[in-house]
Amino acid sequence: MFLTYEDLSTIFSDIMGTKEFDLDYQTVSLKADLYQPKGLYIPVDSTSCDLQQAIANGAVGVVWEKGRAIPKYTPNHFPVFYTDDPARAVKEVFLAYRAKISGKKMAKKDKTNFLFLDEKLLKEFYETYDNAVIAAKFNKLIEQFREEKE
Template identity: 40%
Template sequence: MLTYQDVSSLFSRATGIRDENIHFHTVSSLAGAKQPKGLFVPVSNDSGTLQDAISNGAVAAVWPEGEQVPAYAPNHFPILYTQDNLKGLEKIMNSYYDYLIQHEDVNERTKFIFLNKALLNEADETYDIAVMAENINGYGSNRNKAGEE
């Protein structure tokens, strides 16, 4: 299962509580999706609000560097900052995929929740992390927005 320690090592800046024992049961780009013990990563204007994500179970978020975090976010709420959320999500997925390859016997896995067709296969929705990472890699390469390297 993806942990705060795994994710925080991918980003240079974070605020809120730094609890290495947080385990993310879900990673979602949709604030309105049920995301128990979730990591919310808004990748578009259609992702929804941080408040909705928290209401649906998010316990941390990836947030665009330089963008104001809403005042209603609790001070202890973990926020990881990136210059480009889509590239940040790509980093998370690639890191988790590498972990799964090395630990094939893992029983509990983090669930990734995406319903944006642009991030999935053309015809079918999938939760296969390898397919999602490949599609996000292709989607992100078509964008002209600068991200972290």
């Protein structure tokens, strides 16, 4: 069970591009230079914000900061989900997806792969950790991104 366009449309109200409710996102990445097949790219800082590279690496959608100009090369049909705070959007997307798959047994290959997670720290996969540990890791990650922005 993958993260879908429909899932994202419940999180983000301001959306541009195609409306394909059955579009699956197999990966979520914070970095453009990572291979991200059928990926949702979420640039959280200006240094990682190369949408063209993300598309070349497989991104098929992006979460983009409101007020920031979307590059002219962005395809018209490319889904763009606008947010006021990209770092917070990362947390919202992850938690919404986690709630979606909660209690469901699936092979790892059938789940959306969040490429910003350190799998060595998370052992086999994030469901081995309790909610408090996951929330603490996300809050730390968000604070790091906010500090880098300033």
